[in-house]
Amino acid sequence: MNNFENREKLSVYLPDIIIFDSEYRLVWMTDSSMKYFPEDAELQPEVTTLSTVISPQNLKTISVLKKSCDQYSYCEPQLINMNGFEVEFSLEKICNKGAGLYRMQLKPVHSQSLCGDKDKYKTLTSAQNSNPNALFDSQQRLQLALDAGQLGIWDWNIETNAVVYNPRWAEMLGYQPHEVPPTVDSFFGLLHPEDVEIMSKLVSEHLNGNTSFFEAELRMMGADGEYKWIYDRGMVVSRDKNGKALRAAGIHVYIHDNKKASQALSESEQRFRNIFRYNSIGIVITDPKGKILDVNPKVIEILGYTSDELKGMLPIMFSHPDDIPEEKRRSAEMFSNGSDFFQMEKRYIRKDGSIIWAHFSLTLIRDENNGIQMAIGLLEDISEKKEAEEQLKKQNLALLKMNEELNNFVYRTSHDLRSPLTSLMGLVNIIENEEKHSERANYLKLMLNQLSYLDGVIREIIDYRKIAAGETTVSQICLKSKVEEIMDRLQFLPNYELIDKQISAKEEVPFYSDDTKVNIILNNLLSNAIKYSDKTKASPYIHIHIHTTKTMTMIEFTDNGIGIKDEYLPDIFKMFFRATSKQNGTGLGLYIVKEALEKLNGSITVSSSLNEETCFKVLIPNQFPG
Numbered sequence: 001m002n003n004f005e006n007r008e009k010l011s012v013y014l015p016d017i018i019i020f021d022s023e024y025r026l027v028w029m030t031d032s033s034m035k036y037f038p039e040d041a042e043l044q045p046e047v048t049t050l051s052t053v054i055s056p057q058n059l060k061t062i063s064v065l066k067k068s069c070d071q072y073s074y075c076e077p078q079l080i081n082m083n084g085f086e087v088e089f090s091l092e093k094i095c096n097k098g099a100g101l102y103r104m105q106l107k108p109v110h111s112q113s114l115c116g117d118k119d120k121y122k123t124l125t126s127a128q129n130s131n132p133n134a135l136f137d138s139q140q141r142l143q144l145a146l147d148a149g150q151l152g153i154w155d156w157n158i159e160t161n162a163v164v165y166n167p168r169w170a171e172m173l174g175y176q177p178h179e180v181p182p183t184v185d186s187f188f189g190l191l192h193p194e195d196v197e198i199m200s201k202l203v204s205e206h207l208n209g210n211t212s213f214f215e216a217e218l219r220m221m222g223a224d225g226e227y228k229w230i231y232d233r234g235m236v237v238s239r240d241k242n243g244k245a246l247r248a249a250g251i252h253v254y255i256h257d258n259k260k261a262s263q264a265l266s267e268s269e270q271r272f273r274n275i276f277r278y279n280s281i282g283i284v285i286t287d288p289k290g291k292i293l294d295v296n297p298k299v300i301e302i303l304g305y306t307s308d309e310l311k312g313m314l315p316i317m318f319s320h321p322d323d324i325p326e327e328k329r330r331s332a333e334m335f336s337n338g339s340d341f342f343q344m345e346k347r348y349i350r351k352d353g354s355i356i357w358a359h360f361s362l363t364l365i366r367d368e369n370n371g372i373q374m375a376i377g378l379l380e381d382i383s384e385k386k387e388a389e390e391q392l393k394k395q396n397l398a399l400l401k402m403n404e405e406l407n408n409f410v411y412r413t414s415h416d417l418r419s420p421l422t423s424l425m426g427l428v429n430i431i432e433n434e435e436k437h438s439e440r441a442n443y444l445k446l447m448l449n450q451l452s453y454l455d456g457v458i459r460e461i462i463d464y465r466k467i468a469a470g471e472t473t474v475s476q477i478c479l480k481s482k483v484e485e486i487m488d489r490l491q492f493l494p495n496y497e498l499i500d501k502q503i504s505a506k507e508e509v510p511f512y513s514d515d516t517k518v519n520i521i522l523n524n525l526l527s528n529a530i531k532y533s534d535k536t537k538a539s540p541y542i543h544i545h546i547h548t549t550k551t552m553t554m555i556e557f558t559d560n561g562i563g564i565k566d567e568y569l570p571d572i573f574k575m576f577f578r579a580t581s582k583q584n585g586t587g588l589g590l591y592i593v594k595e596a597l598e599k600l601n602g603s604i605t606v607s608s609s610l611n612e613e614t615c616f617k618v619l620i621p622n623q624f625p626g
Helices: 007-013 031-036 056-072 124-130 138-148 167-171 184-190 193-207 256-278 297-303 321-336 383-433 437-469 479-489 515-531 566-571 589-599
Strands: 016-021 026-029 078-082 085-095 101-108 151-157 162-165 214-221 227-239 245-254 282-286 292-295 341-349 355-366 372-381 474-477 500-507 511-514 541-548 552-559 603-609 613-621
Touching: 016 031, 026 031, 031 085, 056 078, 056 085, 056 101, 151 167, 151 227, 162 167, 162 184, 184 193, 193 214, 193 227, 193 245, 227 256, 282 297, 297 372, 321 341, 321 355, 355 383, 474 515, 479 500, 479 515, 479 541, 511 515, 515 541, 515 552, 515 589, 515 613, 566 603, 589 603
Parallel strands: 500 541
Antiparallel strands: 016 026, 016 101, 078 085, 085 101, 151 162, 151 245, 214 227, 227 245, 282 292, 282 372, 341 355, 355 372, 474 511, 541 552, 552 613, 603 613
């Protein structure tokens, strides 16, 4: 420092720095910082407070950052407007002794000369001279700034290439002063390779008079082998009569910790942005009143709205009306219990009107005064889970139904099988003891009837088994031919030849479905129509009408048989239900028809007038491949 002719000159080329204490009283400032205050501002050390020379809004911003510095010793740079300058400033706590000192460094957003003209600004030095009671004289204030600010100083003789460094310049890198050779080459030798070219260009342009100063954030090798971040700022302080640079001086500020903290904060923010953007769960951020501030892409995917459409809206606006009362109840319960969290499963209505299930959770974020700062909502699409649960419920119900029907089926079919077998055994014993041939013929006829009934029971058991266990296999079916084929098989049923049978078909496209199930449906409905025909009528009939489209086939079976009583109509598709005792039957036929249609996603309806007309209407989806 002895090589400096006038240390006061440092205040000319130091960066724009203002040092104040914990009471916001000015302690020291560089000359170039004067431009940020009104020209008539009274600036006296230990007397002037920032509140009297800057706007309340700026003071509030500085106050918030001061709290951050008290906690972390560092804060992120902020933008403010001071005396017409758009300024980026940073704040750092530089002294913890006593009331504490804070260094505010300012940097105009646009490239403006930060050096200033000493004659252009009032200085704290002049204020000092006019105020003999000031705490520090000019030299003391400058020394305080250098010591408190932990500034390294360099003085470069450009003609000899010799450099004088103060002890702090070396110490901030972990060296002893004697370990750094007093040459400019030692400076460039410590620079990170990527910064050498940058610094060389900045210095060259300044020495040539193209810039009024130079500054840069650089990485320099420390004694521990790690590169440290340094803020370097300097300027030419002496030129010959031809403008050739003779001497330059400047400062180094250790910003490594701040830079690392800034990088860590930046990386943390980037991680948060990545978590927010790429999360598989929807994230909604709202203000204290619940209005949406931001959403991540998953929310857009879940709800179908754009980000701009969602902003400013309330999440409850998308809730299913049936779920809103429960959501409000849980929200109120959260506040009454002093909790900051609740969750529930609910439905949302998407932009296209479709409904999805989501697991919704809400967490309140509070400030230091326990006020609600924001709320974070999480939306997880659980539609597939809900669909699986619903499917499982259906399967469980189907299993319960199957188990109940199986028990009933075993009981009833064992009775239906045993009854004709018992009759057959009794008839066999009678025939063995019967000598008359004519009587034997009657007994044989009775036996044939029992065997026919037994065969029907067995066929229905087989059909039931096919429906219950068989998978659907799709093939092309000609329904008109299929009906004619079944009619031929049923021609030996009683009264078949007396019935007028008419089949009409309008098939716009081929019909595709499961041949086995369709065959069971047609066989049962046609055999019932024949079995329950009214032989007392002069013109009994069965009319079958078929209409096939690309999506559906409708088959109507109309007959003028004995009909069904109105009170029996709701039960005729139940297992073992029989609407009449005039014919032998198991009560399985129509139940099997309904089960087969359910497997095909079809349906059946019936209308009937007793002793007049009965119509069964069957709808079967056409699985037409086109």
